[in-house]
Amino acid sequence: MGCFSSKPDDASAIRRRPASIGEVAVFVPGLRVPEPLELPPPPLADCLPRRLTERLAVSRTRIASMAAREALAVSRPRWRAITQHGGSTSADLVKALEEYLPVVLGMTKDGSELEDKIQFAWMNQEDDAEETALPSAWYEVLSVVHMMAMLRLSQANSLLLPKTSLEGYHAKVSEENKRASVEVFLKAAGHLECAMQHVLPRMSPEKRKGLPVDLSEAVLRATCMQALGQAIDVQLGLAIDSPKATLAVKRRLACEMVKCWQQAHESIGDLPLLDGWGEKHRLFVKWKHIEAKASIICRFPFFSCLSKLNQDNTILQAAAYYYHGLILDEGNSEKCHRMAVAALLSAEEFLRESRTACEAFHAASPVSRSPVLWGSMKYLHDKIHKDSSCKVRINKDLYSNVDRTTHETAALALPDFVVALKPEEYRLPLTDSAASAND
Numbered sequence: 001m002g003c004f005s006s007k008p009d010d011a012s013a014i015r016r017r018p019a020s021i022g023e024v025a026v027f028v029p030g031l032r033v034p035e036p037l038e039l040p041p042p043p044l045a046d047c048l049p050r051r052l053t054e055r056l057a058v059s060r061t062r063i064a065s066m067a068a069r070e071a072l073a074v075s076r077p078r079w080r081a082i083t084q085h086g087g088s089t090s091a092d093l094v095k096a097l098e099e100y101l102p103v104v105l106g107m108t109k110d111g112s113e114l115e116d117k118i119q120f121a122w123m124n125q126e127d128d129a130e131e132t133a134l135p136s137a138w139y140e141v142l143s144v145v146h147m148m149a150m151l152r153l154s155q156a157n158s159l160l161l162p163k164t165s166l167e168g169y170h171a172k173v174s175e176e177n178k179r180a181s182v183e184v185f186l187k188a189a190g191h192l193e194c195a196m197q198h199v200l201p202r203m204s205p206e207k208r209k210g211l212p213v214d215l216s217e218a219v220l221r222a223t224c225m226q227a228l229g230q231a232i233d234v235q236l237g238l239a240i241d242s243p244k245a246t247l248a249v250k251r252r253l254a255c256e257m258v259k260c261w262q263q264a265h266e267s268i269g270d271l272p273l274l275d276g277w278g279e280k281h282r283l284f285v286k287w288k289h290i291e292a293k294a295s296i297i298c299r300f301p302f303f304s305c306l307s308k309l310n311q312d313n314t315i316l317q318a319a320a321y322y323y324h325g326l327i328l329d330e331g332n333s334e335k336c337h338r339m340a341v342a343a344l345l346s347a348e349e350f351l352r353e354s355r356t357a358c359e360a361f362h363a364a365s366p367v368s369r370s371p372v373l374w375g376s377m378k379y380l381h382d383k384i385h386k387d388s389s390c391k392v393r394i395n396k397d398l399y400s401n402v403d404r405t406t407h408e409t410a411a412l413a414l415p416d417f418v419v420a421l422k423p424e425e426y427r428l429p430l431t432d433s434a435a436s437a438n439d
Contacts, residue, residue, distance in 0.1 A: 023371040024362070026157035026230060027284040029223075030125030030277040031071035031150050032143060032214060034064045035133070038119055048117060052106070055432070056118070059100040066093045067147065073154075090151045097144050102432035104144065107137035108202070109431055126219065126278035127212035136207050141428070142199045142215055145191050152188035153227065156181045160234070162372045171372050175241075178234050185231035189423035192224035198428060213271055213278065222267035222285060224423065229260035229292060232421055254292070256419045261289035276365060283361040290357060 037060050039053060070093050107114040120140040121133035159181040162171035196217055200208065213219060236253040239245035264285045271282075362368045 018366045021366045021368045023161055024157065024284075024368040025160035025371050026153050027226075027281060028150055028153045028157060029214070029281040031067065031154075032125055032147060033067045033071050033123045034060055034143070035121035035123060035131060036064070037061075038121070038133075048114070052103070052114070055103050059096070059103060063093070063096050063100060066096060070151070070154075090155055094148055094151050097148050098429070101141065101144050102429045104137055104140045105428060106431040108141065122212075124212045124214050125276075126214045126281060129212060132210065132212040134207060134210055136203065138199060138203045139207065139211070142195055142203070142211075145195045145199060145426075145428075146215055146220070149188045149191035149195070149223070149227075152184050152191065153223075156184045156188070156227075156230070159184065160371075175238070178238060182231045182234050183424075185227045185234075186421070186424040187426070189224045189227040189231075190426040192220050192227070193423045194426040194428065196220050196224070216271065218267045218271055219281075222264040225260045225264035225267070226285060226288070228419065228421055228423065229257050229264060229288065232257040232260060232419075233292070235421070251415070252417050255415050255417045256421070257292040258289075259417070259419055261285065261292040265289040280361070280364045280366070280368075283364050287357045287361045291354060 037057055039048070066089070070090055073089065106112075107118075115137045116135045118137070119133050119135045120137075120143070121131050122143050123131050159177040160173055162173050164171045195215075200217055200220075203211075232253055236250065236257065239250050239253055268282055268285050271278075358370060362370060
């Protein structure tokens with residue numbers, strides 16, 4: 001029961017590492033896909049409600065077929081954008097998962113003896129094991145909610161890939177897509193938060209030990225913070241484009257973004273991730289963590305700090321120095337201007353390192369490439385060198401006296417803002433009566 005209706009090649013293609021995944025605005029660490037449902041042999045199978053097994057088999061077969069195709073599309077984001085013409089196969093899959101979830105939850109009701117009677121198997125992407133099978137309905141719930149989050153991230157990636165308009169203008173991301181992507185990011189974060197708070201705690205310690213790294217609490221938390229960090233990045237880009245947004249607003253957004261990527265980096269940094277999707281996921285988080293810190297430095301120029309993958313603390317200080325330099329440069333003292341020059345020089349240096357880090361991420365297998373720059377990154381890349389050169393030229397006498405190590409050694413803390421953006425709350429649906437039926 002519950003076998004793929006898609007081509008046999010699909011399953012093996014999902015397991016194989018793709019050579020290239022094209023342009024990446026939002027990294028999606030592959031898509032876990034359900035394996036055929038295996039029912040226990042008699043007489044154990046005779047104890048299972050027939051209506052439940054039929055519903056599980058039919059729903060899971062449909063989801064497996066749709067997910068196998070969608071997993072291939074995740075690695076071809078441009079193909080998705082070209083062929084869907086406004087439609088969304090991922091939205092159809094999310095709907096199918098939402099319809100399936102109540103049936104599985106019916107097996108988890110208090111007093112139910114069905115929670116561990118059926119073994120559910122899923123193909124992994126970031127774990128050494130190709131697949132993980134556990135006799136746990138909560139494992140199935142966790143896998144379904146995780147897939148829903150990954151589909152949201154895939155949708156956000158499609159929204160944020162620059163597209164050429166019908167008029168033939170340069171490729172860009174529309175403001176409508178930017179705002180829509182923020183909502184999608186918050187939905188993804190909400191699914192992951194639900195998984196951590198309401199699903200993982202329902203699994204026994206023994207069952208949690210058997211989970212693949214894809215579903216570990218550390219990876220779930222890292223991906224949740226990734227979604228929030230990228231949502232704030234989009235907001236920062238919108239603030240840069242708005243003449244009404246103040247420097248204080250932009251600085252706060254940049255500081256909040258750093259906090260999100262810092263937490264993501266701490267969660268995923270030491271995990272035993274598989275080469276390929278797993279290692280590329282780690283590189284993406286490290287790159288964006290640095291990039292975010294650069295944005296603080298640069299709320300104008302300092303977005304460059306973002307890419308210094310191996311000197312996170314230094315980058316963070318550098319970003320803070322940029323902000324501090326902008327504020328001090330409004331003063332009239334020689335010390336203020338010297339600090340401003342030092343901050344801008346740091347920003348330019350970190351920009352070069354950011355480019356190197358970006359190249360390292362895209363070169364990691366499966367190879368990828370950056371879309372056309374837009375939003376906060378485009379603004380900062382354009383401004384850093386220009387502002388740095390201008391400031392040094394104006395303050396040539398101060399530049400000659402700038403201690404190149406001052407901005408790295410001075411103790412300067414970033415403002416500690418609470419992240420204002422919150423995941424969109426996702427609640428598990430009500431259970432389906434199929435699991436309690438006796439016929």
